[in-house]
Amino acid sequence: xxxxxxxxxxxxxxxxxxxxxxLADRGHDVTIIEQRTDIVEQIADEWVAxxxxxxxxNPDIIEQAGVEDADAIAALTGVTGLNxxxxxxxxxxxxxxxxxxxxERSAGxxxxxxxxxxxxxxRAGARLAANEIVGSDVxxxxxxxxxxxxxxxxxxxxxxxxxxxxxxxxxPSGALVVSDADGERIAGSDTTLTAxxxxxxxxxxxxxxxxMNLMRG
Numbered sequence: 563x564x565x566x567x568x569x570x571x572x573x574x575x576x577x578x579x580x581x582x583x584x585l586a587d588r589g590h591d592v593t594i595i596e597q598r599t600d601i602v603e604q605i606a607d608e609w610v611a612x613x614x615x616x617x618x619x620n621p622d623i624i625e626q627a628g629v630e631d632a633d634a635i636a637a638l639t640g641v642t643g644l645n646x647x648x649x650x651x652x653x654x655x656x657x658x659x660x661x662x663x664x665x666e667r668s669a670g671x672x673x674x675x676x677x678x679x680x681x682x683x684x685r686a687g688a689r690l691a692a693n694e695i696v697g698s699d700v701x702x703x704x705x706x707x708x709x710x711x712x713x714x715x716x717x718x719x720x721x722x723x724x725x726x727x728x729x730x731x732x733x734p735s736g737a738l739v740v741s742d743a744d745g746e747r748i749a750g751s752d753t754t755l756t757a758x759x760x761x762x763x764x765x766x767x768x769x770x771x772x773x774m775n776l777m778r779g
Contacts, residue, residue, distance in 0.1 A: 566590050568632045571611070572618035572648045573639035574601045577664060577683045579608075581638060586610045593627045618648045624655060634660040638683075642666050642673075649677045700778070703762070711765050714745070719757035721779035728753045736766035737773045 567590045571582045574596030582592045582605075592611035595618040596602050602615045616623035618637065629635065635652040637645035642665045649661035661677040673680050699716040717724050723731045728739055729751040739749045743759035755761065755777070765773050 567634060568628065569593070570595065570624070570627045570629060570632050570635040570652070572635065572637040572645070573664075574598075574605050574613065575638075575640065577640075578636075578638040579605060579610075581636060582611045583608075593632075595623055595627055619644060619651060621651055621655060624648070624652055629656045629659065632656065632659055634662065636662040636664075636681075638662075638664045638681075640664075646673060646676055653677075699760075700774070711767065711770070712740075713763050713765055713770075714760050715763050715773070715777050716760045717755050717757050717777050718779045721757070721775075721777050723755045723776045724757040724779075726755055727751065728755065731755065731776060733776065734769040734772045736769040738764045740764055 567585075569585055569590055570593050571578050571585075572595045574582075574594045578594060578596070582594050585592045594605055594611045594613045595616060596605065596613060597615070597617055599615060602613050605611065605613045614623060614627050616626070618624065618639070624635075629652050635649065637648035639645055642663070645663040645665065649663045652659055653661055660679075662679045662681060663673060663677045664683060665673055665680045701714040703712045703714055728749060733739065739753070739755075739761055741747065741762035742749050742753045743756055743761065745760070745762050749761070761777070763773060763777075
């Protein structure tokens with residue numbers, strides 16, 4: 563993002579509010595639409611964004627939030643169907659707007675035909691929890707497509723890959739070592755996997771165990 567954006571967030575609950583807070587911290591202009599009066603009052607007390615009380619599926623409310631001038635709308639309530647309805651209404655009112663919907667993980671990527679992007683905040687929360695549980699030697703940094711993980715993995719001194727060049731390690735198809743030690747540069751065939759150092763690796767779930775065995779032993 564190279565400019566401040568005007569963003570509408572539908573749903574002022576935990577996910578919506580924290581997203582609005584992050585966007586506001588980055589200098590973007592955020593408007594939250596929230597139906598519950600008590601939550602509206604809480605957001606107003608925090609004063610991180612303009613707050614409109616009302617039903618985000620109501621076109622009049624979306625227009626009141628400034629959809630015609632907005633760069634993006636993120637529907638982040640806990641109800642998938644409602645989020646899709648908000649995004650589709652916003653797209654109808656402002657065809658150029660970017661739409662982002664929070665959906666249930668089980669719904670997969672099939673909803674991307676209706677919105678520009680989908681998010682799974684529960685998955686992000688679980689990823690953070692898993693990272694904290696296992697410590698710093700293996701961390702999942704992000705989901706790229708929902709099926710591909712970007713991981714930060716420390717090479718164990720007794721692992722099969724320790725001390726070897728990438729050209730000499732047979733990583734499975736579906737795995738790619740992205741960075742050299744500690745993420746300083748892009749990895750190449752002459753990159754050495756040094757014990758104790760960490761490397762950014764893109765991994766398909768089907769080969770995650772095999773990659774772990776190579777790098778962790």
